[in-house]
Amino acid sequence: MSKIKVGIVMGSSSDWPVMQNAAQILTDFGVPFEAKVVSAHRMPIDMVDYGAQASEQGYHAIIAGAGGAAHLPGMLAALTEVPVFGVPVPSRYLKGEDSLLSIVQMPKGVPVATFAIGEAGAANAALHVIATMAVHDADLKEKLKAFRAQQTENARAMHLPAVGESS
Numbered sequence: 001m002s003k004i005k006v007g008i009v010m011g012s013s014s015d016w017p018v019m020q021n022a023a024q025i026l027t028d029f030g031v032p033f034e035a036k037v038v039s040a041h042r043m044p045i046d047m048v049d050y051g052a053q054a055s056e057q058g059y060h061a062i063i064a065g066a067g068g069a070a071h072l073p074g075m076l077a078a079l080t081e082v083p084v085f086g087v088p089v090p091s092r093y094l095k096g097e098d099s100l101l102s103i104v105q106m107p108k109g110v111p112v113a114t115f116a117i118g119e120a121g122a123a124n125a126a127l128h129v130i131a132t133m134a135v136h137d138a139d140l141k142e143k144l145k146a147f148r149a150q151q152t153e154n155a156r157a158m159h160l161p162a163v164g165e166s167s
Contacts, residue, residue, distance in 0.1 A: 004133050004140070005058045006126075007082075008035040009050065010065040011042075011072050015089045019065045021119045022087065025126035029143050031133070040071040047072065051079025061129040064112075065122060067091040070102035073112045083132070085125040086112040 006026055010019045019035065026033045037043075038050045054062060054076070062080070064073035065087035073086030088099035096117035104114040113128060115121035127144075134141040 003058075004031050004060050004137065006031055006033040006129055007050075007054065007057075007059045007062040008033050008065075009038040009062060009072065009076070010035075010089070011037070011039045011067065011070075013037055015065050015067060018089045018118055018122050019063070019087065021122035022063045022065075022126040025123050025130070029126075029130050029140065029147075031126075031130060031140070038072065038076075040066070040075050041069070047075060048079060051076040054080040054082045060133060061085060063087060063122070063125045063129060065089045066103065067096065067099045068102075070099040073103050073114075074106050074110065077106065077112045078110050083129075084112050085129055086114045087121045087125050088114070088117045090118050 008019055008022055008026075010016065016035075023033060023035055038047050040047050059082050061083050062076055063085045064076050066072040067089035068091045070086075070088060073084050077084040086103035088096045088103050090096035091098055100114070100117050103112055106112050113125070115125045115128070130140060130144055134144050
């Protein structure tokens, strides 16, 4: 496998229960990553440095999770040419809908690939990074094919209870 490096960033350590789903997928595929807190609102200078140096630090992709105002993915996308994959983290009061709208509604010219709210979004962001990198990495492509084949087999193995039988 080529030397792929992914950054996983989030606005707070409280986002980790969601973002660890991206870390787990990357781990399962053997893709190196670094995870850290880079808050757009509480550490703006650190965030600017992270985004501005992402390419020279060797990142091939950034998975950025944020809740509430959720500025982190968009600000990082504005600071780097490295592709940013945004994960809306559920928020306390609006359940992540605010985060989703903040991340997905980027102005023309500053794209952020945006995923579902929560755990599925984090996992799918990592899978999308893997699929993107697999275009130029044969080993990663084979791992992705095997993963998808296993998903298919798992679905085919599912059985529904008979009518009137409890599950």
